[in-house]
Each structure stands twice: as structure tokens, then as C-alpha cells.
Amino acid sequence: MAKRSVILSIIIPYYETKGYTEELLKILAPQVNSNVEVLIIDDGSRKPFESIEKWYKVIRKDNGGAGSARNVGIDKAKGEYIAFIDSDDLISGQYVNKVLQKIAETKADFIDLSWKSLTRAGAQFDYLLRSDNDRLPNPSASTRVFKRSYIGDVRFSEIKDACEDEDFTRKLGVLDDDKAVHASVTDYMYYYRTDVPNSNIKQFKKGITKTKRVVYYFDHVTKDMTFLIEEFKKEDEVNEVWLLTFSNEIPELKRYCQIIKPQPTWAHIIKGHPYSGITKIKTPLRTQVVIYRTNLYRIGGLMTFTLNFCERFKDLYDITIVGARCEAERHKQLSSLVRVCLTSEEIYCDTMIVLSILDELPKNVHAKKIVRMCHTCKTDPAWNIPKDYDRLLFVSDTSRKSFGFETGFDIVHNMITIDKRKHLLLVSATRFPAPDKGIIEDRMRILANMLNDKGISFTWLNFADGAMRNPPRNFYNMGTCLNMQAMIRKADYLVQLSDSECWSYSCLEALSVGTPLICTPFPSAFEMGVWDKINAHVVPFDMNFDVNELLEIPRFTFNYDNEAIKQQWIEILGHSTPLHDYDPDALVQVEVLKGYDDMVLNQRMNVGKKMMMTKERANQIINTIGDYIRIVD
Numbered sequence: 001m002a003k004r005s006v007i008l009s010i011i012i013p014y015y016e017t018k019g020y021t022e023e024l025l026k027i028l029a030p031q032v033n034s035n036v037e038v039l040i041i042d043d044g045s046r047k048p049f050e051s052i053e054k055w056y057k058v059i060r061k062d063n064g065g066a067g068s069a070r071n072v073g074i075d076k077a078k079g080e081y082i083a084f085i086d087s088d089d090l091i092s093g094q095y096v097n098k099v100l101q102k103i104a105e106t107k108a109d110f111i112d113l114s115w116k117s118l119t120r121a122g123a124q125f126d127y128l129l130r131s132d133n134d135r136l137p138n139p140s141a142s143t144r145v146f147k148r149s150y151i152g153d154v155r156f157s158e159i160k161d162a163c164e165d166e167d168f169t170r171k172l173g174v175l176d177d178d179k180a181v182h183a184s185v186t187d188y189m190y191y192y193r194t195d196v197p198n199s200n201i202k203q204f205k206k207g208i209t210k211t212k213r214v215v216y217y218f219d220h221v222t223k224d225m226t227f228l229i230e231e232f233k234k235e236d237e238v239n240e241v242w243l244l245t246f247s248n249e250i251p252e253l254k255r256y257c258q259i260i261k262p263q264p265t266w267a268h269i270i271k272g273h274p275y276s277g278i279t280k281i282k283t284p285l286r287t288q289v290v291i292y293r294t295n296l297y298r299i300g301g302l303m304t305f306t307l308n309f310c311e312r313f314k315d316l317y318d319i320t321i322v323g324a325r326c327e328a329e330r331h332k333q334l335s336s337l338v339r340v341c342l343t344s345e346e347i348y349c350d351t352m353i354v355l356s357i358l359d360e361l362p363k364n365v366h367a368k369k370i371v372r373m374c375h376t377c378k379t380d381p382a383w384n385i386p387k388d389y390d391r392l393l394f395v396s397d398t399s400r401k402s403f404g405f406e407t408g409f410d411i412v413h414n415m416i417t418i419d420k421r422k423h424l425l426l427v428s429a430t431r432f433p434a435p436d437k438g439i440i441e442d443r444m445r446i447l448a449n450m451l452n453d454k455g456i457s458f459t460w461l462n463f464a465d466g467a468m469r470n471p472p473r474n475f476y477n478m479g480t481c482l483n484m485q486a487m488i489r490k491a492d493y494l495v496q497l498s499d500s501e502c503w504s505y506s507c508l509e510a511l512s513v514g515t516p517l518i519c520t521p522f523p524s525a526f527e528m529g530v531w532d533k534i535n536a537h538v539v540p541f542d543m544n545f546d547v548n549e550l551l552e553i554p555r556f557t558f559n560y561d562n563e564a565i566k567q568q569w570i571e572i573l574g575h576s577t578p579l580h581d582y583d584p585d586a587l588v589q590v591e592v593l594k595g596y597d598d599m600v601l602n603q604r605m606n607v608g609k610k611m612m613m614t615k616e617r618a619n620q621i622i623n624t625i626g627d628y629i630r631i632v633d
Contacts, residue, residue, distance in 0.1 A: 007035040008099060008145070009079030012087050013069035015043045020088040020196065028085075029055065031096035039076060040087075041069040066200065067156035067164035070141075074155065083145045084165070088199060090118070090191040098185050099145055108183035109150040110174055112136045115143045115190035124194055129184040139175060139258070141165035143190050146172070150180065162204035162211040163240035170258065207268050207283025208348050215242040215267035216257075217275035223249045232256035242267070244275065284346035287320040287339070289313070290365050293355045296326035296334070301414075302355050302375055303330060305395075308417040310337040320347065322365060336455075357385045375414075377402040422551050424451070424458040426518070427491035429484055429506045432466040438499025441468060443520070443543055447497065448472035450547040460495070463487065489513045492553050498522055499541070511535060511558040518550065529558065588615045589632040596628050605629070 010028070014021055021040070032038060038056035042049045044063030051058040061072055070084055081103055085091060092098070102111050112135055117125040127136055127143075136143055141156075142165065150172065157167045169175065193199070203209050214235050221228065221243070233256045235241045241257035248259055266279040291310075297303055310319055319338040326334070326342055334340050341347065344364045352367035357374050372389035377399050385392065385403060393412050394400040400409060434440055444462075451458050452473050460475045462468065463484060467477035481487060484506065488494055494510035496519045501507070503524050507517055511529065517536035519525050525538070532538040535556040539545050592609040600617065610632065621629055 006037050006077075006079040007103060008037075008081045008083060008096070009073070009077035010036065010038045010083045010085060011070055011073030011077060012038065012040045012085050013043055013066045013073070014040050014045065014049050014087040015063070015066075015069075016045045016047065017088045017196075018047075018049065020193070021049065024085065024087065024090060025053070025056065027091055027093060028095070029053070031093070032056075033096070035100060036096055037078060039073050041073045043069040064158060065161050065164070067160060067168075068158045070156045070164075070168075071158065074151065077148070079148065081145055081147055082151065084142045085190075086142050086192075088196045089142065089193055092187065092189045092191075094187065095189050098187060098189060102183050102185055103145075106132070106181065106183040107147075109147045109177075109180040110172070110182060111145040112182070112184045113143045113145065113189035114185055114187060115140075115192060116188055117192040117194045119194045125192070128188065129186050131186065132183045134184050134186075135175070135182065137175075139166040139169045141168050142192075144169070144174065159238055160211045160240075162200055162209040163213075164211075166240060166258070167236070170255075176254070205266070205281065207281055208286060210238065210286075212239045212268035212283070213242065213266070213281075214239045214269040214271060215244060215265060215278050216272035217244045217262065217270075217278065218272050219246055221245050221248040221250055221253070226250065228253060229256070239269070244272075244278075284348055285320065285339075285341065287347060287349045288318040288351070290320050290322050290347060290349040290352040290367065291355065292322045292352055292359065292362055292365065294324050294359050296321070296323040296330060296340075298327040298330050305355065305375065305414055307334065307337075308415045310334065311417040312415055314338055320349070322347065322362060354389070357383065360386075361388055374399050374403065378404075422457070422553075424456065424493065424550065424553075425491045426458060426460040426493050426495050427484075427487050427515075428460070428462045428495040429464060430462055430496075431464040432468050434498075437501070440498050443497035443541075444468070444475070444495070445472055446543045447495070447518070447539075447547070448475045450543070451550075454547055456547065456551065461487065461491075485509050485513060488515050491515050493518045493537075493550070496520070496525075497539075501525070503528070508560070512560055514556065514558065516554040516556065529560070586614055586616070587612050588618055590618050590629045591632050592629055594628045596625070 012021070012024070028038065032055050040049060040056055040058045042058055042060040043065065044061060048060055049058055059072060059076060061069065074082060083099065099111065102108065112129060114129045115127050127138070129136070154168065154171050156164045160167060174180070200209070204211065218225070228250065229252055232241055232253055236256040242265070243253060243257045243259045244262045244265070245259065246262065253259065262275065262277060264277045266281050268281050268283050270278050270280055291306055293302055293306070306321065310321070313319060314337050321334055321338060321340045323342060326340065331340055347365045349365065349367050351369045351371060352365055354361065354370065354372045355375065357372065357376065361370070369390045370388065371391045371393060372385065374385060374392065374394045392409050394405070394409060395412065395414050397411055400411060428444070430437070430440055430444065432441060448460060449472055458474055461478045462475065463478045463481040465480050468475065471477060488506070488510050492515070494506055494515050494517050496504050496507050496517060498504070498520060500522045501524050507519060507525060507530070508528060510517055517525070517530060519530065519536055519538060520541055521538050530536045530538065533554065535554055535558060537550055589610060589612055592605045592607055595607050596605050598605050601613070618629065618631055
């Protein structure tokens with residue numbers, strides 16, 4: 001391999017920490033010489049880091065996390081040694097000189113750097129090494145310098161979005177590698193900022209990152225607990241894993257976790273045996289898309305939008321609906337599609353969609369991007385759109401213009417989702433009470449409740465002169481209907497749940513117009529021509545059946561020999577020649593305007609009564625006693 005012209009490559013993974021990074025570069029600038037290169041790996045910042053100096057190089061890449069940025073740096077670096085500095089930290093003014101001096105003296109495989117953390121109140125952590133024999137107890141990559149040949153093919157995890165440096169140094173074995181040549185710098189070289197808002201370590205501890213800390217406790221890990229190897233290996237792919245134990249008999253475990261003597265610590269996930277020294281951190285909810293509306297009403301255009309949006313995008317994004325209140329039935333419906341959160345727990349998301357211009361932003365939702373929607377026209381002069389968004393969407397050009405915006409804002413029309421689920425229309429003609437039909441009312445209630453419990457959409461119309469009291473949801477008392485066949489023809493099923501029927505006319509009408517039955521197994525049904533699963537669902541008297549079967553609606557043809565029945569009656573009545581002297585037009589409908597006793601019809605005629613009478617009798621009343629009745633057109 002050709003000798004490298006650069007001794008030290010300093011890799012700085014950068015993501016939108018401009019002010020901190022510029023302060024770091026001011027300290028670093030006077031230290032850089034021909035033996036040193038500085039690579040700033042811009043990990044897809046929304047505002048790219050500008051290269052304004054010749055002595056450092058900016059490499060821009062798509063966002064992939066700190067591990068990904070450091071890996072790009074390793075692959076691009078020319079130095080014999082590699083150092084990592086986080087873009088929001090600080091270093092000593094003697095950093096480069098001290099590191100190069102230690103490299104020249106020791107040719108070490110890796111060098112530990114004395115460091116301390118800084119807050120406004122002063123040092124919080126302090127690791128001042130006394131000699132080359134001292135080692136850092138923490139797994140940080142930034143407080144070490146590595147020989148490139150020592151790194152070899154080891155790279156940072158690009159799956160973890162936190163603790164990737166712990167993963168890296170553990171794979172190298174720096175905490176317990178006795179074979180490697182090790183050295184230490186005994187002056188403070190690295191200053192770790194602990195007061196950076198939203199720093200990665202703070203997001204990690206709060207539980208915002210995908211990577212979590214998983215802590216196991218076992219008093220003694222014995223040789224037969226080999227199941228932990230695969231378990232730790234799987235956890236280590238994404239999370240930071242700690243094992244607290246006084247004794248470990250499986251050395252291989254150190255490849256997948258940090259093994260530490262039991263001590264007070266915190267964790268997002270606690271496993272193993274109970275241990276009081278572990279404090280569990282409640283993690284905020286992490287989601288991709290939040291849809292926000294203060295009041296999630298049962299009906300309305302905003303709720304229709306929300307339902308359609310969730311139907312369309314639930315398989316593409318992790319969606320959480322956030323609000324203060326939600327009607328119970330709507331809550332149940334939305335929860336069947338996505339997560340619904342009505343609490344004040346902290347939520348972190350990529351995008352928050354605010355549905356109403358009248359709602360203030362929720363304080364518990366932290367969004368990288370805010371999309372505010374305008375679903376209304378400006379019908380109230382007091383309505384104004386808050387300027388708290390990253391993007392404003394109008395649902396129509398009419399809405400946009402009503403608020404005085406001519407150009408520059410997007411119009412996204414509302415989507416519509418066609419509900420392809422079956423909605424059953426049930427029709428019955430059962431009077432209440434009906435003691436001669438057995439417990440028919442009980443069975444009807446049971447069936448309606450079964451459908452509701454299974455979430456099967458249905459409407460049940462019962463036509464009768466009596467009403468079921470306190471009917472189940474989606475069951476409606478319709479009163480009487482003189483054209484039942486038209487209603488039956490429209491229905492998916494005619495329902496007849498009697499104990500017995502001599503000859504159910506409604507069943508016969510249904511079969512004749514091609515409408516299947518839901519019926520109990522009363523004998524005359526089979527005499528009529530009912531066949532289970534062919535033109536009917538025959539359900540047991542005890543109603544113990546799978547109601548989902550009703551979603552498979554039978555399709556059939558039904559032949560009924562009316563001509564043969566007609567011939568039977570002719571035989572009974574005999575043959576005759578009809579007179580046909582009945583004139584249906586001789587009858588008219590009248591309404592009583594004044595009460596009177598009709599001696600011809602032999603009945604009391606009360607005000608408002610409507611009835612049929614001959615046209616001759618109606619005219620006779622009007623001509624003799626006046627406006628006591630009127631003929632209704």
C-alpha cells in the first residue's frame with residue numbers, strides 16, 4: 001500500500017448545527033497543517049453547510065444519520081489515523097498538535113483523549129487520564145483517535161439512529177482489547193456540550209429516536225443461558241443493549257452488549273430479572289403523520305376528509321389522529337384504521353396536518369413540518385389564517401380566493417373513498433306484539449345485536465302497525481306499507497324469524513321477486529321451496545350461528561306455479577260468466593270538514609276523517625247540507 005501523505009483525517013458529521021460548527025471550526029482552523037485534513041459530511045441538511053474556507057472539505061450526502069455520515073468520511077479519508085468530532089462539540093486549541101505528537105511517539109492502534117462535558121454551570125463529567133495505562137470507561141468514538149488499519153472493515157451502524165458510536169467501539173473492542181497498542185493524551189482534548197437543545201443524546205434519552213436503551217439484569221449469567229446470545233444479537237441490531245450482572249459465563253455476549261456491574265441506571269425497556277436500580281423512561285409517541293383537530297365530531301366534512309385520508313394512506317404512513325374530544329362511534333371507526341390519541345402525551349412526528357384554520361397548534365405535538373389546511377371559505381370577516389405553517393393548502397380555488405390569496409399556495413382537492421364493504425338492507429313485516437309467532441321479537445333483537453357487535457353495516461326496516469319498543473341500533477319501525485313488494489324487491493334479505501308460519505306471504509313475495517330470506521326452519525318454509533344457502537340463510541331457532549355468513553347473499557331464480565293454484569280455485573268455484581258491472585271510478589275519497597252522523601252509512605263522521613264513498617253519495621251530501629265534506633283529488 002502506498003504511504004499516505006496525510007497523517008490525520010478529522011471527520012465531522014454535520015446536520016443543521018451551523019452556529020456550533022462555526023465555533024468549532026474557529027478553534028480548529030489555526031491547528032490544521034499539511035499533515036491534517038478536515039472533512040465535514042453534511043448529512044442532508046435542509047440548508048446545506050457552505051464551504052467558505054480552503055482548509056476543509058464539505059461532502060454533501062442524502063440524510064442517513066450520524067453513522068452513515070461517519071462511514072462516508074471513513075471511505076473518503078486519506079489519513080493514516082482517523083478522528084471523529086461531533087459538529088456541536090468543542091476541542092482544545094492543542095488538539096491537533098497533541099494527537100500528532102502522541103501518534104509519532106507511540107504508533108498506537110487507538111488513542112484515548114481526556115475529556116469533560118460543559119454546561120453553563122461548569123463541568124458535569126470529567127475524565128482526565130493520568131498516563132498511557134489509563135483508559136476511558138465510556139464507549140464514545142469522538143473521544144478517541146483510531147489507526148485506519150485498526151478500523152479495517154468495521155463501520156458504524158446505519159440502522160441505529162443513536163449510540164452508533166458505542167456499537168462501533170464495541171465491535172473494535174477498545175474497552176477490553178489488551179492486544180492492541182493503546183495510548184492516552186493526559187490533557188483535556190475534547191469538550192462535550194450537554195446544553196445543546198434537541199441534541200441527539202437528549203432525543204435518545206427522551207425516547208424520541210428509533211434506537212432505545214434495553215437493560216437486562218441477571219444476578220448470574222450461567223453457561224446454560226445461551227438463549228441470550230440470539231436475543232441480544234437481535235436487540236443489538238437497532239438498540240443499545242446493557243447487561244447488568246455480577247457474573248457472566250458467556251463471553252460471546254460482549255459482542256452484542258455492554259456488560260456492567262449492577263448500578264443505578266435508566267432504560268427505555270427493562271428485561272431479565274427484577275432490579276430496583278433501573279429507572280424506566282416513559283418514551284414519547286413517535287409517528288410519521290399527525291392529523292390534528294380539536295373536536296373530532298361524529299359528522300362533518302373535516303371528519304369525512306380524515307376518514308378518507310386514513311383509508312387511502314394507512315398502508316403508506318404511520319398515522320396518528322390527535323384531538324381533545326372525539327365522539328364514541330367515530331372514535332371506534334377511526335381506531336379501526338389508525339392510532340387515535342386524545343391525551344396530552346408528547347408526540348413527535350415528521351408532518352402534522354392541522355385541519356382547521358381556527359385551531360391553535362397543540363403544545364404536545366412536535367413536528368418537523370406543519371401543513372395547515374383551509375377547508376372553508378371566508379364567511380366571517382374575523383376569520384384569518386395563522387402564519388404558523390410550513391405549507392398552506394386550500395381544498396378549492398374558491399376557498400383560496402375568498403381569503404384573498406391569488407397565487408403562491410397549493411390547492412389540493414378533497415379525496416373520496418368508495419366504501420366497498422357490503423351494507424345489508426333487511427326488510428320484515430312483523431307486528432308487535434306477535435304471541436302467535438313465538439319469541440320472534442327476541443330473535444329479531446338478537447340478530448340486530450349480532451350484526452352490530454360484528455361491525456356489519458346494515459339497515460333493517462320493519463313494516464307493521466305495531467312498533468318494537470326500544471329497538472336495537474340500525475333497526476327502524478316504519479309503520480304500515482301498502483306496497484311491500486316494492487320494498488322487498490330493493491332489499492338484500494326478507495327476515496322472518498317465527499316459531500311457526502302457516503304460509504308466510506312475505507316470504508313468498510320475497511322469493512318471487514328474487515330476494516333471499518333469513519328465516520328460521522319452520523316447516524312451511526320448506527314446503528314453499530326454501531333451500532338453505534340457495535335462496536335463503538336458514539338460521540337455527542336458538543340463533544347460534546355465524547352472522548358473517550349473511551354477507552354471502554344468495555342469487556337464485558324461483559318458480560312458483562300460480563297457474564296450477566288458479567285451476568284449483570276454478571274447480572272449487574265452478575265455471576261462470578262474470579257480469580263485470582263494477583265501476584271503480586264510481587268511488588271517491590272524501591274528507592270530513594264538519595262532524596255529523598251519516599244515517600245512510602250508519603256511522604259517525606268526525607272532523608278530519610278520510611274515507612271512500614260513492615261519488616253519488618258524496619254529491620248528495622254536498623248538495624243537501626253543504627260543506628260538511630269535500631272530495632279529495
